[in-house]
Amino acid sequence: MSAKETDLANLMWSEKYRPKKLAEVVNQKEIIKGISNMIKSPDIPHMLFSGPAGVGKTTTALCIAMELLGEEWKKNTLELNASDERGIKMVRERVKEFAASIKLAGDKEFGTPKIIILDEADEMTSEAQTALRRIIEDSARTTRFIIICNYLSQIIEPIQSRCVVFRFTRLPREDVIDYLKMICEKEKVKFEEKALAQIYDATGGDMRHSINIMQAAAGMGSVSSANVIAAMGLSGRARVNEVLKLALSGKFNEARAKLLELTQVYGMSETDFMKYANQEAYEMKIEKPDEFAAIMAEYDYRLAAGAHPDIQLSALLAQLGKLGAKKQ
Ligand SMILES: Nc1ncnc2c1ncn2[C@@H]1O[C@H](COP(=O)(O)OP(=O)(O)O)[C@@H](O)[C@H]1O
Ligand SMILES: [Mg+2]
Structure with missing residues (x-):
C-alpha cells in the first residue's frame, strides 16, 4: 500500500473498519457460511454478488481474495470497476495483461486461481456482458471472477448461470x-x-x-443527535437542494452530475433523495407545487416498482427542467 493509500484508509473510518476476514463481516450469515465452505475446496466457482450499496459485497470479495491467496493476494487480484473503465475493451485488455503476468510468475503458482473482482457489472451493456462471458470462459484455467452488481435483473442470463449467485441484503x-x-x-x-x-x-x-x-x-x-442532524444536513439535504435548483433552472447535465455524486460518492439512496427533494421543494416554496407533487409521486412509484434508479432519476431531473421552464 502506498503512503497515500494508507493515509486515506486511516482517515476514512469506512475503510479503516473494513473487515479483513470473512468471519468479521457483519450479518449476511448464510452467504458467509456458504462461501467459507466453498473456498475450502480447491476448485472455487465464479461468483455473482447482488444487492444494495454499503452492505458488504466488495468487502466479502476482498476477504475471499485475502483468505484464498494469502500474503500475495494483492499481486494476484485484479479489481475493476465496470462503470469507470471505458467499456469492455478495457476490461478485456486488463484481463489479458493480468493473465500474462500470471504466466510470467511461473507454473508453480498455477495451483491457485487468480481472482478478478468486477464491480458495478450491471452498468455494462448486454453486448459488453456477452463479451465478458467469453472472457470468463477463455480465462477459466487461471482465473475466477467475482462479479458485483446492484440489480441481478440487469445481468444477462448466460453470466448468471455460470456463477454461484449470492444476494446480499440491507443490514x-x-x-x-x-x-x-x-x-x-x-x-x-x-x-x-x-x-x-x-x-x-x-x-x-x-x-x-x-x-x-x-x-x-x-x-x-x-x-450527538444534534451533530448527526447537522452532519446529515451537510452531506444530504444541502446537496439535494443544489440538485433541485440546477434541475429546475434547466441545467440538466450539471444536475445529473451532482446527483450521481450524491448517490455514488456519498451513498445516498434513491429513496432518501426523493424524501429530501420533497422536503426541500416545499421549503424552497417552488412555483407550481401541485405539478411538482404529481411528478414526484410518479417517480416515487416507478422506483418502488423496481425500475432502474439511475434512468428514473435522470428522467425526473428532465421533468423538473420542463416544470422550471413553465413558470415564465
Ligand atoms: N457486512 C458488513 N460488515 C462490516 N462492515 C461493513 C459491511 N458492509 C459494509 N461495511 C462497511 O462499509 C464499507 C463499504 O462496504 P462495501 O463492502 O464496499 O459495500 P458494497 O456492498 O457497496 O460493496 C466497508 O469498508 C465497511 O466499513
Ligand atoms: Mg462495492
Whole structure:
C-alpha cells in the first residue's frame, strides 16, 4: 500500500473498519457460511454478488481474495470497476495483461486461481456482458471472477448461470448500531444512543453511509443527535437542494452530475433523495407545487416498482427542467 493509500484508509473510518476476514463481516450469515465452505475446496466457482450499496459485497470479495491467496493476494487480484473503465475493451485488455503476468510468475503458482473482482457489472451493456462471458470462459484455467452488481435483473442470463449467485441484503438495525458503537469505542468518541438510531433511520442498513455520517458528526465533537442532524444536513439535504435548483433552472447535465455524486460518492439512496427533494421543494416554496407533487409521486412509484434508479432519476431531473421552464 502506498503512503497515500494508507493515509486515506486511516482517515476514512469506512475503510479503516473494513473487515479483513470473512468471519468479521457483519450479518449476511448464510452467504458467509456458504462461501467459507466453498473456498475450502480447491476448485472455487465464479461468483455473482447482488444487492444494495454499503452492505458488504466488495468487502466479502476482498476477504475471499485475502483468505484464498494469502500474503500475495494483492499481486494476484485484479479489481475493476465496470462503470469507470471505458467499456469492455478495457476490461478485456486488463484481463489479458493480468493473465500474462500470471504466466510470467511461473507454473508453480498455477495451483491457485487468480481472482478478478468486477464491480458495478450491471452498468455494462448486454453486448459488453456477452463479451465478458467469453472472457470468463477463455480465462477459466487461471482465473475466477467475482462479479458485483446492484440489480441481478440487469445481468444477462448466460453470466448468471455460470456463477454461484449470492444476494446480499440491507443490514439489520442492531447489527449496524453495534458496529457503530464498536467504532466509537475504538476511536474514543462519545455517542448518544438516540443519535445512532437516527443514523440507522436515515441510511436504512447501508453500513458505509452510516459510518460516513457518524464520522462527520464525530468531527464536530461527538456523535450527538444534534451533530448527526447537522452532519446529515451537510452531506444530504444541502446537496439535494443544489440538485433541485440546477434541475429546475434547466441545467440538466450539471444536475445529473451532482446527483450521481450524491448517490455514488456519498451513498445516498434513491429513496432518501426523493424524501429530501420533497422536503426541500416545499421549503424552497417552488412555483407550481401541485405539478411538482404529481411528478414526484410518479417517480416515487416507478422506483418502488423496481425500475432502474439511475434512468428514473435522470428522467425526473428532465421533468423538473420542463416544470422550471413553465413558470415564465
Ligand atoms: N457486512 C458488513 N460488515 C462490516 N462492515 C461493513 C459491511 N458492509 C459494509 N461495511 C462497511 O462499509 C464499507 C463499504 O462496504 P462495501 O463492502 O464496499 O459495500 P458494497 O456492498 O457497496 O460493496 C466497508 O469498508 C465497511 O466499513
Ligand atoms: Mg462495492
